[in-house]
Amino acid sequence: MQLIFATNNAHKVAEIQQAIPAGFEVLSLRQAGIHVDIPEPHDTLEANASEKSGVILAMTGTNCFSEDTGLEVEALNGAPGVRSARYAGDQASFADNVQLLLRNMAGQQDRNARFRTVISLRFNGEEHLFEGICPGHITDAARGDGGFGYDPVFVPAGDTRSFAEMTLAEKNQYSHRAKAVAKLFDFLARQKR
Numbered sequence: 001m002q003l004i005f006a007t008n009n010a011h012k013v014a015e016i017q018q019a020i021p022a023g024f025e026v027l028s029l030r031q032a033g034i035h036v037d038i039p040e041p042h043d044t045l046e047a048n049a050s051e052k053s054g055v056i057l058a059m060t061g062t063n064c065f066s067e068d069t070g071l072e073v074e075a076l077n078g079a080p081g082v083r084s085a086r087y088a089g090d091q092a093s094f095a096d097n098v099q100l101l102l103r104n105m106a107g108q109q110d111r112n113a114r115f116r117t118v119i120s121l122r123f124n125g126e127e128h129l130f131e132g133i134c135p136g137h138i139t140d141a142a143r144g145d146g147g148f149g150y151d152p153v154f155v156p157a158g159d160t161r162s163f164a165e166m167t168l169a170e171k172n173q174y175s176h177r178a179k180a181v182a183k184l185f186d187f188l189a190r191q192k193r
């Protein structure tokens with residue numbers, strides 16, 4: 001079964017490629033020859049994920065999925081959340097966002113946080129949503145140089161290393177995205193029977 005993954009983020013594509021079971025083929029937008037920058041105008045992960053998969057479905061008429069992810073920090077009332085990519089401004093780099101987060105968390109005792117991913121699948125004309133959550137905490141300083149985004153400042157519950165200090169396979173044992181993707185492929189495997 002072939003599906004388009006509606007993202008331009010090469011890190012997300014690499015993570016998901018590692019988790020695809022036999023019998024499925026996932027094409028990134030680039031691999032599918034689609035060059036479009038899909039906006040994320042909404043104030044929930046669900047609505048943004050839905051918008052992205054809807055745009056690609058309208059363009060291609062093909063089964064596809066998208067995902068939207070946010071880092072939800074307890075002491076910041078769930079921020080940056082749906083604004084994770086633009087936390088430090090519309091043109092913010094990963095490093096800008098990480099620096100702002102560490103500044104806003106300076107001196108904060110409660111460092112609990114979680115990543116939440118929502119996948120929107122468009123399959124045979126219907127939409128299905130899948131959620132993956134990874135609890136953990138925010139470090140005092142950036143650690144490691146793997147991964148992307150907030151990986152250097154997030155330690156998943158059950159480990160002492162930041163995501164940026166792990167290999168992709170190690171991150172996938174904990175990650176929000178891997179959990180949502182597992183639900184996606186469970187669902188798809190059941191449709192094939």
Ligand code: IMP
Nearest residue numbers: 067068069070071084085148149150151
């Ligand atoms: P997006 O809107 O789903 O592309 O993601 C929002 C932002 O969250 C990204 O720009 C990253 O900074 C961050 N992000 C998403 N997924 C991860 C992850 O797995 N690790 C670290 N940061 C992430």
